[in-house]
Amino acid sequence: MSDxxxxxxxxxxxxxxxxxxxxxxxxxGAVVTPIYQVSTFKQDGVGGLxxxxxxxxxxxxxxxxxxxxxxxxxxxRRGLAFASGLAAEDTLLRTxxxxxxxxxxxxDAYGGTFRLFSKVLSRWGVEWSVADTHHxxxxxxxxxxxxxxxxxxxxxxxxxxxxxxxxxAHIAHEAGAILVVDNTFxxxxxxxxxxxxxxxxxxxxxxxxxxxxxxxxGALVTDDAALGEELAYHQNAIGGVAGPFDAWLVMxxxxxxxxxxxxxxxxxxxVAEFLQSHPKVAQVLYPGLxxxxxxxxxxxxxxxxxxxxxxxxxxxxxxAVQVCNRARLFTLGESLGGVExxxxxxxxxTHASAAGxxxxxxxxxxxxxxxxxxxxxxxxxxxEALK
Ligand code: P1T
Numbered sequence: 001m002s003d004x005x006x007x008x009x010x011x012x013x014x015x016x017x018x019x020x021x022x023x024x025x026x027x028x029g030a031v032v033t034p035i036y037q038v039s040t041f042k043q044d045g046v047g048g049l050x051x052x053x054x055x056x057x058x059x060x061x062x063x064x065x066x067x068x069x070x071x072x073x074x075x076x077r078r079g080l081a082f083a084s085g086l087a088a089e090d091t092l093l094r095t096x097x098x099x100x101x102x103x104x105x106x107x108d109a110y111g112g113t114f115r116l117f118s119k120v121l122s123r124w125g126v127e128w129s130v131a132d133t134h135h136x137x138x139x140x141x142x143x144x145x146x147x148x149x150x151x152x153x154x155x156x157x158x159x160x161x162x163x164x165x166x167x168x169a170h171i172a173h174e175a176g177a178i179l180v181v182d183n184t185f186x187x188x189x190x191x192x193x194x195x196x197x198x199x200x201x202x203x204x205x206x207x208x209x210x211x212x213x214x215x216x217x218g219a220l221v222t223d224d225a226a227l228g229e230e231l232a233y234h235q236n237a238i239g240g241v242a243g244p245f246d247a248w249l250v251m252x253x254x255x256x257x258x259x260x261x262x263x264x265x266x267x268x269x270x271v272a273e274f275l276q277s278h279p280k281v282a283q284v285l286y287p288g289l290x291x292x293x294x295x296x297x298x299x300x301x302x303x304x305x306x307x308x309x310x311x312x313x314x315x316x317x318x319x320a321v322q323v324c325n326r327a328r329l330f331t332l333g334e335s336l337g338g339v340e341x342x343x344x345x346x347x348x349x350t351h352a353s354a355a356g357x358x359x360x361x362x363x364x365x366x367x368x369x370x371x372x373x374x375x376x377x378x379x380x381x382x383x384e385a386l387k
Pocket of ligand 1: 084085086087110112113153157182184185203204205206216217218334335336350
């Protein structure tokens with residue numbers, strides 16, 4: 001496939017979100033990329049491919065449109081779309097590591113990502129160790145001669161920790177390793193890791209990119225053309241690709257990413273402020289709060305602070321679980337980043353697989369994915385649930 005560097009380079013983010021990779025259909029003029037729900041493509045004589053397409057695991061026009069869009073949004077040369085965030089992570093890790101290599105992983109990350117390192121990759125002889133990625137010097141200290149990857153989530157899931165992407169890129173590169181940033185919580189609208197020195201950006205597109213809780217997907221973006229080729233090779237060789245309809249849903253979600261993220265961020269700021277003054281709340285974790293330890297770095301590297309807010313309940317684990325059970329408008333469920341607000345108990349739900357590890361989360365923690373409903377309704381629901 002051709003180099004994906006965008007011809008829309010001069011355009012703003014919202015314009016790219018709607019147009020990059022998506023010309024009107026040359027045959028019909030359809031302004032939206034069609035769903036090419038097809039597994040194989042007719043060849044005009046053996047090897048005579050029309051437009052380079054032969055089999056939809058290797059490439060599919062709907063997925064290509066999304067992949068070009070993803071590359072443009074992060075300012076990278078190559079975007080790749082997968083069946084889930086974990087499929088993207090797995091493909092990335094099996095492309096850039098081999099047995100005997102070492103990875104520095106964050107002390108706060110999605111439980112499934114931790115499970116991939118600790119239960120799956122470790123069986124193939126890839127070593128990992130945990131560092132507090134919110135303190136760059138601790139990452140430097142964790143690096144070994146065989147370190148190939150420094151992995152970071154910022155903001156992190158579920159504790160909303162902030163890592164300094166530029167500082168970590170410097171440390172990783174000095175050691176001959178690559179920096180991978182899971183940008184799922186921020187989205188490319190709020191944060192551009194490649195411009196800050198990261199080598200690969202990872203997404204669960206299930207979240208803000210899709211934005212409507214109706215699709216599971218993942219993505220990788222890099223500006224390194226050679227690494228992009230390697231990743232594309234493994235995407236096809238391993239096979240965890242996004243299907244055409246899923247690719248189309250993510251593409252549709254991305255068109256409104258900017259306006260949604262603005263509203264997620266302003267609603268979340270109001271929720272954080274409300275929780276801070278609530279007598280049942282021991283601590284609010286939100287990078288938009290001036291007292292958050294990562295606030296200054298977040299303000300430097302993010303356009304706004306996003307829609308995720310976590311808090312610790314003063315009365316402990318059972319009380320935290322009860323808030324989750326009592327909320328109504330905040331729907332009790334895993335996942336995040338959709339237009340509708342969600343609430344969950346990370347210790348028993350999304351991060352149960354981190355129990356007993358360095359990534360275990362506090363038992364009194366509640367995580368909110370603040371949606372774009374009317375803010376007064378959201379605050380009333382939380383107020384009722386906390387009673
Ligand atoms: O669920 P999947 O699309 O495979 O993406 C995995 C993933 C990767 N990175 C981050 C930061 C994530 O939050 C996730 C998935 N997270 C949830 C399902 C959750 O509720 O936290």
